[in-house]
Amino acid sequence: MNSSPFSLDKWERLLVDWQIFAGGFLTTLVIAVLALALALLLGIIFGMFSSSHLRGLKGVSRVYVEFIQNIPLVIQIFFLYNGLPLVGIMLDKFTIGVLGIGVYTGAYISEVVRAGIQSIPVGQMEAAKSQGFTHVQAMRYIILPQTVKIVLPPLTNQAVNLIKNTSVLAMIAGGDLMYRADSWASSQLLYGPAYVTTGLLYFVLCFPLATWARNYEQRLKSHDVQATALPQKSKKVFWGGLPELSKKGAA
Amino acid sequence: MELLSSIFSRDNVLFLLAGMRTTVVIAASTILIALFFGTILGLVRNYDRGILGRLSAVYIETFRNTPLILWILAIRFLVPIPAFYSGILSMSVFTTAIMAEVVRGGLNSINKGQFEAAYSQGFGFFQTLWFIIIPQCFKNIVPSLLSQMITTVKDTSFLWAVAIEEFTGKGMILMGRFASSAQVFLLFAFMAGVYFIINFTLSSIVRRQNAKGESLKKPVPVKA
Numbered sequence: 436m437n438s439s440p441f442s443l444d445k446w447e448r449l450l451v452d453w454q455i456f457a458g459g460f461l462t463t464l465v466i467a468v469l470a471l472a473l474a475l476l477l478g479i480i481f482g483m484f485s486s487s488h489l490r491g492l493k494g495v496s497r498v499y500v501e502f503i504q505n506i507p508l509v510i511q512i513f514f515l516y517n518g519l520p521l522v523g524i525m526l527d528k529f530t531i532g533v534l535g536i537g538v539y540t541g542a543y544i545s546e547v548v549r550a551g552i553q554s555i556p557v558g559q560m561e562a563a564k565s566q567g568f569t570h571v572q573a574m575r576y577i578i579l580p581q582t583v584k585i586v587l588p589p590l591t592n593q594a595v596n597l598i599k600n601t602s603v604l605a606m607i608a609g610g611d612l613m614y615r616a617d618s619w620a621s622s623q624l625l626y627g628p629a630y631v632t633t634g635l636l637y638f639v640l641c642f643p644l645a646t647w648a649r650n651y652e653q654r655l656k657s658h659d660v661q662a663t664a665l666p667q668k669s670k671k672v673f674w675g676g677l678p679e680l681s682k683k684g685a686a
Numbered sequence: 687m688e689l690l691s692s693i694f695s696r697d698n699v700l701f702l703l704a705g706m707r708t709t710v711v712i713a714a715s716t717i718l719i720a721l722f723f724g725t726i727l728g729l730v731r732n733y734d735r736g737i738l739g740r741l742s743a744v745y746i747e748t749f750r751n752t753p754l755i756l757w758i759l760a761i762r763f764l765v766p767i768p769a770f771y772s773g774i775l776s777m778s779v780f781t782t783a784i785m786a787e788v789v790r791g792g793l794n795s796i797n798k799g800q801f802e803a804a805y806s807q808g809f810g811f812f813q814t815l816w817f818i819i820i821p822q823c824f825k826n827i828v829p830s831l832l833s834q835m836i837t838t839v840k841d842t843s844f845l846w847a848v849a850i851e852e853f854t855g856k857g858m859i860l861m862g863r864f865a866s867s868a869q870v871f872l873l874f875a876f877m878a879g880v881y882f883i884i885n886f887t888l889s890s891i892v893r894r895q896n897a898k899g900e901s902l903k904k905p906v907p908v909k910a
Contacts, residue, residue, distance in 0.1 A: 440764055501882075501886060501889070502882070504836075504885075504889070505836070505840075505881065505882045505885035505886050505889060506840075506878045506881050506882055506885075507839075507840040507841075507842075507843040507854065507881055508840070508843075509840075509843040509844060509846065509854055510843060510854060510874070510877055510878055510881065513854075513858065513874075514874050514878075517858075517861065517870070518870055518871060518874050521867035521870055521871070522867055595750075595751065599751075599752070599753040599754070600753070601753075602753035602754075602755040602756065603755065603844070605755055605759075605847065606755075606844075606846065606847050613753065613755055613756060613759075617759055620759075620763070621763075626759075626760065626763040626764055627764065630756060630759065630760040630763075630764070633756055634748075634752045634756055634760075637751065637752045637753055637756065638748070638751045638752055641750075641751035641752070642747060642751045645747070645750065645751055
């Protein structure tokens with residue numbers, strides 16, 4: 436038998452157990468979608484809090500963001516898994532995944548939303564209020580719709596981070612893709628194919644999102660340029676960088 | 687008081703400190719290695735249209751779109767080096783890709799005119815990079831670099847997945863010896879608090895840097 440960690444017979448054994456990987460992939464996907472929904476909800480609420488004029492709300496949002504962003508996700512997940520049961524709160528691993536990763540990403544999305552809201556000129560809010568909108572109405576109908584375009588790329592990047600972060604559940608045997616792949620790999624002693632397959636599955640989820648975000652941002656920038664300068668074609672960026680610069684670099 | 691002394695006995699404190707040293711050493715090495723290779727990779731991806739540019743793009747996208755834990759596990763089990771070094775290696779190859787993107791962000795923020803001006807003064811391509819572009823690039827990306835430092839410090843806690851006893855690992859080992867919820871919660875609070883102090887200090891610097899950047903920015907007249 437070939438002893439290389441990537442030999443053909445090892446791939447065959449992986450194919451036989453493909454359901455393990457498919458099941459893990461599905462679990463990761465479901466956790467990611469639910470966690471993203473929670474993160475968006477928290478992010479929009481706290482993002483609005485931190486851009487409001489009420490000190491109390493601002494403070495609450497500040498505390499949330501600073502605490503969550505400055506403490507490792509691993510500690511937060513371990514706390515939900517090892518700490519809470521001691522006071523009688525038993526959460527299953529799926530819930531821990533959705534809750535822990537959702538709350539974690541929510542703090543990042545809150546900052547994205549805050550930056551988006553602050554990028555809208557104050558005049559918009561003043562104009563809305565002069566027309567009789569309440570603060571919440573103005574947010575809902577005037578401000579937030581305008582921020583969507585600006586926050587989409589960073590939001591998508593946060594979604595990519597969220598998907599990658601679901602792999603933290605492997606540390607509490609969470610049944611996600613990373614956990615199932617790793618336990619399969621160590622039980623069969625077949626690390627090579629297992630990790631390559633896992634990597635590809637994560638890549639398939641993340642790469643399209645990341646690429647879309649990059650191209651969308653690029654397009655937004657070129658539209659902004661169009662508004663003030665000569666029109667130019669928007670260029671899709673996949674692998675390269677700035678084409679104009681690199682041509683000079685070669686010269 | 688008894689609660690405190692049961693957790694923070696001399697032995698336990700030394701035990702946790704050893705973990706903190708591992709965390710700091712791994713995080714610092716990772717940052718330095720990733721900064722060095724990330725800068726090279728970022729420059730190559732931005733300015734080389736040939737095979738090297740494409741290869742660095744493939745490297746960056748591969749690591750940016752797969753989780754760190756995967757690399758920690760894969761390198762631990764597939765590369766026969768001691769756990770500690772495998773930790774530094776996996777953190778470094780991953781963070782290099784992120785750093786490359788940070789550096790690229792800095793490079794793209796520099797006006798093309800800088801190149802033209804440097805060429806007109808007789809600078810070559812590499813001279814321009816070294817004397818004109820890179821210094822400005824690094825000045826621009828200081829906040830992003832600091833944020834990446836925070837992320838790296840937090841990321842070291844993933845190394846507990848392969849039983850590298852950094853700060854989180856030591857804390858969790860210690861926690862296994864305590865049964866009462868008060869002790870466990872106190873230890874959790876302590877661990878979280880230590881990470882918080884380190885990272886909050888860094889993030890306060892980020893905010894100050896950002897504020898300084900804002901105030902230095904003079905209003906630029908909109909080009910017609």
